[in-house]
Amino acid sequence: MTARPAWAGRNYLLLTGATVIAGLGSSGAMIAGAFAVLASGGSPTDVGLVAAARTIPLVLFLLIGGALADRLPRHRVMVAANALNCASQGLFALLVLTGDPRLWQMALLAALGGTGQAFFAPASEGMVLASVSGEHAGRAFAVFRMGMNGANIGGAALGGALVAAVGPGWVLAIDAASFALAGALRAFLDVSEVPARTPGGGILHDLRDGWREVAGRPWLWSVVVQFSVVNAVITAAEAVYGPLVAEEHLGGAGPWGLALAAFGAGTVGGALLMTRAKPRRLLRTGTLCVFPLALPSAALAVPVSATTLTVIMFGTGIAVEVFAVMWMTALHQEIPEEKFSRVSAYDWFGSVAVVPVATALAGPVQDLVGRPAALWGCSALVALLTAGVLCVPSVRHLTRRDTAPSGLPAATPAVEHSPPSGVAE
Template identity: 75%
Template structure:
């Protein structure tokens, strides 16, 4: 007869981890697993097609530039349209763009302009997604446990980034970058489906403001009026540019020429992620 002590206890979900929080965290894990493998795959797809370091840099810049240009607009849109609709639409755009990129790599000889265009669409999707995602996460937790919820969410994202980089590098070495891009497209589709089931009944409709341009001007005044804020933004812009150049361009080139391919670079990025955590 089994003693009461031998009966496994059911793991109880914390009270603050509601349905929306669980869906958002699961979707973030899925997308980070796919995206961090795809970032490596895009660089090696360019090299595989005969491109050089300059071409890798152009594709990386094509992703970053729309992300920077449309981020403020994405925030203004997220203040006017239900956030979960913006998130699902952005995931759909990223799914289509990454899927088309995968098809080009798997079936033929992708041109540089094609890879730049599709990567740019992915960056634009992220520009609209990020502000909506932050607002949606804020609405899913509140009270004394909010800090714990945010910490767990960030840890889950970083953990997925580590696994995605390592797994992506290994898959590129085994089956090629096209399949890793295809996996990323499927990950966006799955994450978008999860976010479509978010419960938004508790979120009050927001009152219309004074227009998108007026909101952008007001936001700009708020930033430039706080030296501590714009100085931090300027500092991190430089840091992100330097780190991004190393991760997206220089690292893949060194890995291709000196380390034997994508797998070692995936492990290097995973080690960087461990240090970040």
């Protein structure tokens, strides 16, 4: 039996295990939620409404969640958010299993789930990296991401099979149980040596302080702006245009699902690569790896064969995972620990705020200019914004420093481990 790495201390194992468990449940629940709406007689539009009901509170409460996580112990915020998600998914499962759920009930429970995610996400960012020493941070986060991505892939596959075998209600119940178990694991994090947080001048003061941290770092706000558009157009291309192209040119849902699975496999491969690689120029390396994100939209615009698209999606998954590791390493290195969650909240807000607008406009844009032109436009925006970010000097020059991070003390070697005093994405 292989011993665990010396840098993988108790808190790191608890955080990683909780994320894998929650990811297995949540990935299947995304499929189950859609099929629960359809099984109750809902239309595809109703499915979209329930999905939007989850996204809207996520956007509304992210910044408040980030400020709160910098005022309270972050692991307590994470556990409370997990409890809210457990309750909302448990009620959703109960409605589906015992009766005829109404659309407003499902939308309300989805909104509660989005609220939990809004408070959980900023609190969780940086916790994994803070649980290991600086020189091991990149490798630790890569292993963490590999487990998270593997859980997402496996959870989606298992969830789809279980929905077909036993129905969506039981899959939602499993997700509720996974949140309960993940929250229990996070409750056992040892934060005894973390300095007590001193509340500032209020939530609004903390939000302004977080904004100053973002606005004062060109490398930070330029990437946040970049991904506010990049995430939006990629989501529109994959959620709206991709299935249409697959139906008309690639052979239907099967080849499209295989291409998406290849992307997920690529992220696991990218995480595995980053357990070994330690590029010195963090953001220059990461930003160069954003360029491949323009390829799937271009491939759909042509359109290429299903086999070629699958290969492109696999390579894109590798590239985006390299960026993710580099980005989180840079944030953890440069942002003061006591302000990390509110800065992370601005990062998350930029990533999700424009997505609903882009998906809503995808159809009208296709009607106006045609689907190929719309897809080429998605590719062009990704490439142009990425090239623009590379023009920012601090993006090109930000250098890795292998120093111990602030925050939760780093883990000591497992053989002589004393309790340390700590994304998911």
